[in-house]
Amino acid sequence: MEAQNVSDIIEKYLKEIINKNEHVEIRRAEIAQQFNVVPSQINYVIKTRFTIQNGYLVQSKRGGSGYIRIAKVNLVGDDQILKMVMTAIGDSVSEHDAFAVIQSLYADELLTRREANLILAALDKETLQLNDRKLENNLRARILVGVLNRLRFED
Template sequence: MEEKSISDIIEKYLKSILADDEKVEIRRAEIANHFDVVPSQINYVIKTRFTLQNGYLVQSKRGGGGYIRIERVNLIDDVDVLDMLINTIGQSLTENDAFTIVQTLYAEKVISQREGDLMLAALSKETLSVSARQDADRLRARVLVAFLNRLRYES
C-alpha cells in the first residue's frame, strides 16, 4: 500500500470539501486539531497546493474571527483570474511552475491537450536554451504571459 504524507491527506480532505462547494472557509486551528498537526502545516499545504496556478484563490482574515477561504476558480470564465495569474507569474518563472500552470489550464478545459503540449514545448528548458538559468526563467515568464493574454481574448 502506498504511504501518503500528511500534506497529501490534508490536501485530499480540503479538496473533498471543495468537491461539494466552490468555496470553503476553514479555521486553521480546527483543521490542525483534526489532523493533530501544528497550524503551520495547514499553512504549508494551502500555500503549496492551493495556488492560483493550480486553479484556487485563497484569502485569509487574521484574528479571533479569522478564517482561510479557499475558492476553486474557473479560469476561462473569469478574466480577472487570468489577470491575477499573469501578475503571479511576474518577471520570472521556473519550468516546474510553468508546467503546473499549463496543467491547470488543461484540467480546467481552457486549452486542449495539443495546445498544452505545444505550450510546454515552447516553455521547456531545451527550447529556451540560454546560458543563464535566470534568463531562461525571464523568457519563459514572458512567453507564458503572452499565451495567457492571447487566451483572455479567445471566445
C-alpha cells in the same frame, strides 16, 4: 499501496470539499487538530498547493472569528483572476509554476491535452536551454503571458 505524507492527505481532503462546494472555509487550528499537525503545516499546504497558478484563490481573515477561504477559479474566465495570475508570473516564472498554470488550464478544459503538451514543450527547460536560469525564467514568463493573453482574447 503508496504511502502518502500528511501534506498530501490534507490537500486531498480540502480538494474533495472544494469539488463538492466550489470553495471551503476552514479554521487553521481546527484542521491542524483534525490531522494532528501543527498549524504551520496547514499554512504550508495552502501556500504550496493552493496557489493562483494552480487555479485557487485564497482569502483569509485574521482574528477570533478568522477563517481561510479557498476557492477554485477559472484562470481565464475572469479578467481579475487572469490579472492576478499574470501579476504572480511577473517577469519571471519557474518551470514548475508555469507547468502548474498549464495544468490548471487543462483541468478547466480551456486547453486540449495536445495543446497543453505543445505549450509545455515550449516552456520546458530542455527546449529553452539558455544555461542562464534567470534569462530562462524571463523568457518562460513572456511565453506564458503571451499564451494567457491569446486565450483571453480568443472568445
